[in-house]
Amino acid sequence: MDYKITDKVTWVGKIDWELRMFHGNELSTKKGSSYNSYLIRDQKNVLIDTSWLPYDKEYVSNLKKEIDLKDIDYIIVNHAEIDHSGALKELMREIPDTPIYCTANGVKSIKGHHHEDWNFVTVKTGDTLDIGENKLIFIEARMLHWPDTMFTYMTGENILFSNDGFGQHYASENLYNDAVDQEELYYEALKYYVNILNPFNAIVKKKIEEILALNLPVDMICPSHGVIWKDNPAQIIEQYMKWADNYVENQITLVYDTMWNGTRRMAETIAKGIKSVDDDVTVKLFNAAKTDKNDIMVEIFKSKAILVGSSTINKGILVSMAANIEMIKGLGFKNKKAAAFGSYGWSGESVKLLTKEIEEAGFEIVDEGIRALWNPDEDALKECYEYGANFAKKVK
Structure with missing residues (x-):
């Protein structure tokens, strides 16, 4: 050569x-x-x-x-x-x-x-x-x-x-x-x-x-x-x-971690709700515990809005989500909207904590988010679907 x-x-x-x-x-x-x-x-x-x-x-x-x-x-x-x-x-x-x-x-x-x-x-x-x-x-x-x-x-x-x-x-x-x-x-x-x-x-x-x-x-x-x-x-x-100029694409990204698949099911149902009202938007889902964090950051960079989700554990959020939130804060994303979601068993702090963290990271908070008790049943999933549809309308 x-x-x-x-x-x-x-x-x-x-x-x-x-x-x-x-x-x-x-x-x-x-x-x-x-x-x-x-x-x-x-x-x-x-x-x-x-x-x-x-x-x-x-x-x-x-x-x-x-x-x-x-x-x-x-x-x-x-x-x-x-x-x-x-x-x-x-x-x-x-x-x-x-x-x-x-x-x-x-x-x-x-x-x-x-x-x-x-x-x-x-x-x-x-x-x-x-x-x-x-x-x-x-x-x-x-x-x-x-x-x-x-x-x-x-x-x-x-x-x-x-x-x-x-x-x-x-x-x-x-x-x-x-x-x-x-x-x-x-x-x-x-x-x-x-x-x-x-x-x-x-x-x-x-x-x-x-x-x-x-x-x-x-x-x-x-x-x-x-x-x-x-x-x-x-x-x-x-x-x-x-x-460098507040880059954004017509994309919504969901990043979550889950303990017993309740939060995962919420993410997938919210995504379906988003697509039900906006078929042109690109929707991507990532399990933070199973996906390269730097690749997730690329998708967040491209997105006009994100949804962050976690089960509640020990009155907090799962470790992989904590790590991703820390990276999001450090990278200083601009011109993006966000909300949180998550399942819980008895105390249920994760959604409130995620909302606070993502707001501190500079994202415009769309709403107070959505949470589901235990493994979401059909009624809870219907709420997630409707939540996704409403979220898509708010960030369109």
């Missing part, structure tokens, strides 16, 4: 086919990932980002096959999180005096991870680095998704090295977006956006507008995870602008 992107730029990263969880156990990566690192050869040689810590020695060994490490003039650290800077310590053992270009926050973050005081050169938006025939322009991208994040733009080649922006956790031997399954690619790009960047929607929109205002031609976007946007890179920029 040819890892040369242009005559001057070579991909020198690592494809991780085995990765299944990321950020501890917070993010599922069913399609693996890659840790993209790029080597620029001009009159000066520049390395942009490195690789994740478990592959530090492998990364440096492979880099030596590509270039004599002493010939690397500059290192760019767009973001110091360990999946991008993990191999930095191993690399700096070999070339300890090489200047490292990063933001001021980047210096703090690199020192915090590696506890080394290397030859740092701090940069801010608009600063440039002359490397010969081309220049590198630095663009701070604070909180996309860490305070230290920046993008690096290469003139001449018109490449935006965007770090986590426009990335996907997606392992492929094909480097480019037009050479992979498009449905898979867009789902992984959306999942990445929802679970990592959605809390910073307003910043995403503002930063993209700022970059566009620079009038820099972009022929390629090279993120730090997943494939490179080579074929019509504007498509992912346009998609980000849509996602």
Whole structure:
């Protein structure tokens, strides 16, 4: 496989086919990932980002096959999180005096991870680095998704090295977006956006507008995870602008957990009630204890309204729902409506608790929700059906 992107730029990263969880156990990566690192050869040689810590020695060994490490003039650290800077310590053992270009926050973050005081050169938006025939322009991208994040733009080649922006956790031997399954690619790009960047929607929109205002031609976007946007890179920029602008589809999602199937039966009956009055709406149901939480977040992101359900246990809600609610709070969804439902045996607090939690998460509460005593009988299920129909009318 040819890892040369242009005559001057070579991909020198690592494809991780085995990765299944990321950020501890917070993010599922069913399609693996890659840790993209790029080597620029001009009159000066520049390395942009490195690789994740478990592959530090492998990364440096492979880099030596590509270039004599002493010939690397500059290192760019767009973001110091360990999946991008993990191999930095191993690399700096070999070339300890090489200047490292990063933001001021980047210096703090690199020192915090590696506890080394290397030859740092701090940069801010608009600063440039002359490397010969081309220049590198630095663009701070604070909180996309860490305070230290920046993008690096290469003139001449018109490449935006965007770090986590426009990335996907997606392992492929094909480097480019037009050479992979498009449905898979867009789902992984959306999942990445929802679970990592959605809390910073307003910043995403503002930063993209700022970059566009620079009038820099972009022929390629090279993120730090997943494939490179080579074929019509504007498509992912346009998609980000849509996602960042209170994105919503005509969808209602029900997320629940159940002990003895009472809450499940409620969910299924409410869903039928919704469809009875709005056949065009997409309705999806997920058992939170059996479904990947990050995939659930994608469906919530797409939804105009959600219903959250849980049986009552120990005067509270089931653990899987508590975990999902916590994620929902952290991701900061906007412009969505919600209500709660659940079955109970004797105390029945779950619906009230879920309503409170989902309201605190920023959702507009449609009504006080619905609950059913014990395993719902036909009368209770009829109420659920009618509740679903009324809910659909309220959020249409």
